[in-house]
Amino acid sequence: MSVLGRGSVFAIAAAAILGVGAAAVAQQPAAVIEARQAAMKSLGGEMKAIGDAAKAGSITRDDAVARARKIDDVAKRISTLFPAGSGPEAGVKTAALPAIWEKPDDFKAAIARLAEASGKLMVAAETGNAQTILAAQGDVGRACIACHRGFQRSN
Ligand code: HEC
Numbered sequence: 001m002s003v004l005g006r007g008s009v010f011a012i013a014a015a016a017i018l019g020v021g022a023a024a025v026a027q028q029p030a031a032v033i034e035a036r037q038a039a040m041k042s043l044g045g046e047m048k049a050i051g052d053a054a055k056a057g058s059i060t061r062d063d064a065v066a067r068a069r070k071i072d073d074v075a076k077r078i079s080t081l082f083p084a085g086s087g088p089e090a091g092v093k094t095a096a097l098p099a100i101w102e103k104p105d106d107f108k109a110a111i112a113r114l115a116e117a118s119g120k121l122m123v124a125a126e127t128g129n130a131q132t133i134l135a136a137q138g139d140v141g142r143a144c145i146a147c148h149r150g151f152q153r154s155n
Pocket of ligand 1: 033036037043044045047071078093094096097107110111114140141143147151152153
């Protein structure tokens with residue numbers, strides 16, 4: 001041990017700490033990022049399906065409720081989709097901006113806005129009324145856009 005000197009011991013200890021820390025922060029950034037992009041894509045799919053059916057006047061209460069619930073489920077767990085270490089520094093293709101982790105309060109507010117809108121969409125869906133559902137779907141859409149504007153890289 002003495003041949004390594006104190007500096008090396010510290011370096012080894014630091015590497016060990018960093019290794020453990022990195023594992024705890026984001027176990028597999030690629031998998032995390034892939035899962036959140038899939039969750040986002042599913043949001044897009046449900047939103048489009050509700051919007052199209054409501055505009056066509058062909059929406060059914062059951063379909064609207066089922067889709068609104070899926071949107072609400074994702075909205076309620078969005079914060080878990082962005083663990084520290086799953087940003088651009090992960091070295092995986094992601095449109096998540098560093099602002100997500102630099103301005104956590106703003107990001108939380110953007111999530112809360114979506115959760116509030118998706119909760120209202122659930123109530124609107126129960127009515128089965130196309131116009132009511134379309135209005136609530138529009139509010140959800142604005143919540144999506146508001147977050148993307150500040151936290152998703154556009155290109
Ligand atoms: C709180 C912030 C936030 C909200 C709210 C939000 N998104 Fe996103 N969304 C993001 C971020 C950040 C990304 C980039 C994720 C990445 O590339 O890792 C993204 C990516 C996406 C993508 C691209 C996924 C892909 O294929 O890479 C779609 C589609 C999408 N969002 C749809 C939606 C819809 C629809 C809503 C509303 C129902 C919504 N998002 C709400 C932050 C948000």
